[in-house]
Amino acid sequence: MERLITLGSDMARLWEAYGPRYLAGVQNTLILALAATAIGCLIGLVCGILNTIPCAKQDPLPKRFLLKLIRVVVRVYVEVFRGTPMMLQAVFIYYGLPYFTYNSVQFSGYSGIWAASILIVSINTGAYMAESVRGGILSIDPGQTEGARAIGMTHVQTMTGVILPQALRNIMPQIGNNLIINIKDTSVMFIIGFTEFFAQHRNIVGVNNLYFPSAAIEMIGYLTMTLIASFLLRGVERLMDGASDYQLVQADALTMAAGTYRHPGKKRARQPAWNRNLQPRGER
Amino acid sequence: MDQQPILEVQHLSKSFGSHQVLRDIDFTVRPGDVTSIIGSSGSGKSTLLRCINLLETPSQGAVRFHGEDVTAPGVNPSAYRAKVGMVFQSFNLFNNMNVLENCMAGPVKVLRLSREEARRRALRYLEQVGMAPYIKAKPRQLSGGQKQRVAIARALAMEPEVLLFDEPTSALDPEMVGEVLSVMKDLAASGMTMLVVTHEMAFARDVSRRVVFMSDGVICEEGEPAELFAHPRQPRTREFLSRFMAS
Ligand SMILES: Nc1ncnc2c1ncn2[C@@H]1O[C@H](COP(=O)(O)OP(=O)(O)OP(=O)(O)O)[C@@H](O)[C@H]1O
Ligand SMILES: [Mg+2]
Numbered sequence: 001m002e003r004l005i006t007l008g009s010d011m012a013r014l015w016e017a018y019g020p021r022y023l024a025g026v027q028n029t030l031i032l033a034l035a036a037t038a039i040g041c042l043i044g045l046v047c048g049i050l051n052t053i054p055c056a057k058q059d060p061l062p063k064r065f066l067l068k069l070i071r072v073v074v075r076v077y078v079e080v081f082r083g084t085p086m087m088l089q090a091v092f093i094y095y096g097l098p099y100f101t102y103n104s105v106q107f108s109g110y111s112g113i114w115a116a117s118i119l120i121v122s123i124n125t126g127a128y129m130a131e132s133v134r135g136g137i138l139s140i141d142p143g144q145t146e147g148a149r150a151i152g153m154t155h156v157q158t159m160t161g162v163i164l165p166q167a168l169r170n171i172m173p174q175i176g177n178n179l180i181i182n183i184k185d186t187s188v189m190f191i192i193g194f195t196e197f198f199a200q201h202r203n204i205v206g207v208n209n210l211y212f213p214s215a216a217i218e219m220i221g222y223l224t225m226t227l228i229a230s231f232l233l234r235g236v237e238r239l240m241d242g243a244s245d246y247q248l249v250q251a252d253a254l255t256m257a258a259g260t261y262r263h264p265g266k267k268r269a270r271q272p273a274w275n276r277n278l279q280p281r282g283e284r
Numbered sequence: 285m286d287q288q289p290i291l292e293v294q295h296l297s298k299s300f301g302s303h304q305v306l307r308d309i310d311f312t313v314r315p316g317d318v319t320s321i322i323g324s325s326g327s328g329k330s331t332l333l334r335c336i337n338l339l340e341t342p343s344q345g346a347v348r349f350h351g352e353d354v355t356a357p358g359v360n361p362s363a364y365r366a367k368v369g370m371v372f373q374s375f376n377l378f379n380n381m382n383v384l385e386n387c388m389a390g391p392v393k394v395l396r397l398s399r400e401e402a403r404r405r406a407l408r409y410l411e412q413v414g415m416a417p418y419i420k421a422k423p424r425q426l427s428g429g430q431k432q433r434v435a436i437a438r439a440l441a442m443e444p445e446v447l448l449f450d451e452p453t454s455a456l457d458p459e460m461v462g463e464v465l466s467v468m469k470d471l472a473a474s475g476m477t478m479l480v481v482t483h484e485m486a487f488a489r490d491v492s493r494r495v496v497f498m499s500d501g502v503i504c505e506e507g508e509p510a511e512l513f514a515h516p517r518q519p520r521t522r523e524f525l526s527r528f529m530a531s
Binding site: 058141143144146147148149150151152153154157161162165166169242245246247248249 | 337339341362363364365366367369370372374375376377378379380382389390393394416417418419420421422425435438439442
């Protein structure tokens with residue numbers, strides 16, 4: 001109990017002295033995580049789409065070759081960035097790019113560190129998302145594609161209008177996962193000098209040795225960020241699902257649809273508007 | 285009957301690998317025709333419709349639309365499909381859109397109508413199939429019969445020259461079959477050109493003006509429904525019909 005009180009007062013002292021620095025760290029962490037997740041999802045989307053372009057035997061040879069090549073390149077990208085630690089990738093890119101380009105490309109100064117961090121976390125996220133997007137597209141019932149084809153939609157229209165919106169909805173949980181992982185794992189970017197939340201902790205305890213109280217602040221800080229993120233993500237998912245009930249539209253309200261057609265089921269149209277509750281969608 | 289045909293299927297064959305599913309199919313669809321295709325399971329009825337719609341590529345032969353071979357290289361299948369509607373056994377409504385959006389997607393994206401015009405058109409056809417009150421519902425909130433009626437409205441909203449149906453009532457509970465069949469019956473009466481794969485013998489006999497009986501990937505017999513049902517000439521037709529009428 002007494003220990004807890006000491007811990008509490010130490011944390012309060014730390015917060016008093018370094019609060020703005022912790023908060024600046026939180027800010028950098030969130031910006032990096034959000035930006036990299038967004039860019040990573042775009043990379044994943046592009047890779048996933050490229051990977052699922054249908055390739056028929058009767059297509060011309062150059063097209064088939066190109067598709068094959070794209071698939072190989074995406075495969076290599078995914079395997080390399082999924083299969084190595086992000087910290088190492090950071091070092092590799094931050095120091096390696098200037099090395100191989102004889103310093104014509106280098107990440108200099110504060111903005112350089114930002115650029116390198118966003119780049120690294122993005123391509124890392126992209127490697128994970130590429131597979132999620134591919135799976136998301138493949139999981140959509142082929143009937144959806146056929147329905148779209150049957151009314152004359154092109155491949156691009158089918159993708160953007162029908163398949164991707166559904167695939168995106170299905171992979172929202174994975175996108176959320178990636179955001180939460182990124183909030184935590186951007187901490188390894190201290191290795192190239194990025195001052196996110198965890199780097200602030202290292203700097204602060206470097207001067208006062210209050211390791212444990214500062215770590216406690218970090219724990220609370222990270223947990224708060226991830227909890228808020230998952231709460232917001234749930235909200236986004238609910239928003240994407242739309243209402244679980246719908247209003248019947250009175251036939252009279254359909255001013256456009258003036259027709260003399262008498263359908264046998266016409267009575268139904270005269271019923272008052274009613275709501276219909278539906279069973280909750282199954283967990284994925 | 286002297287009108288120019290809309291569709292001509294000529295010497296059409298289709299194989300999946302070494303499995304030949306369709307053999308040398310020949311037939312013609314003229315404006316206003318209501319043709320039923322019947323036959324036992326696996327005889328290739330769906331494959332034939334899918335070849336006509338180019339969802340499958342025919343292995344041999346031609347599908348002519350107003351005389352033009354749409355299987356020829358260089359023909360844009362999307363532009364052709366926009367004029368040939370299809371209604372599937374499993375509805376295939378777009379799950380990410382509500383009823384109205386389902387019926388507007390084609391007119392807006394493919395026909396490039398203005399949203400207002402597409403909306404008017406969609407509502408007109410939804411009204412026709414009795415689904416106008418449900419425009420805000422998502423497909424998962426509808427019964428099978430309602431979904432199929434929306435699917436028919438979606439196809440009609442493209443104002444196609446021919447409408448293909450692949451067993452539109454097979455996935456439905458018996459009490460919903462009637463509502464879909466009555467929509468189709470009204471369509472037939474309105475002069476729509478229809479090609480219907482069905483197991484509903486009553487529809488084939490009473491509504492369609494021509495019946496095609498398929499067996500093992502070939503057209504075994506075709507003719508007027510009254511004639512074909514009362515006096516089938518081929519033994520296989522007789523066997524199929526007697527099995528169906530008994531059940
Ligand atoms: N994509 C495919 N690949 C391989 N074989 C297929 C494919 N589609 C259909 N077939 C085969 O073609 C044959 C005819 O199938 P089809 O679906 O056309 O029959 P059907 O007459 O529509 O039957 P049903 O009344 O059961 O719907 C079947 O033997 C089936 O196994
Ligand atoms: Mg079939």
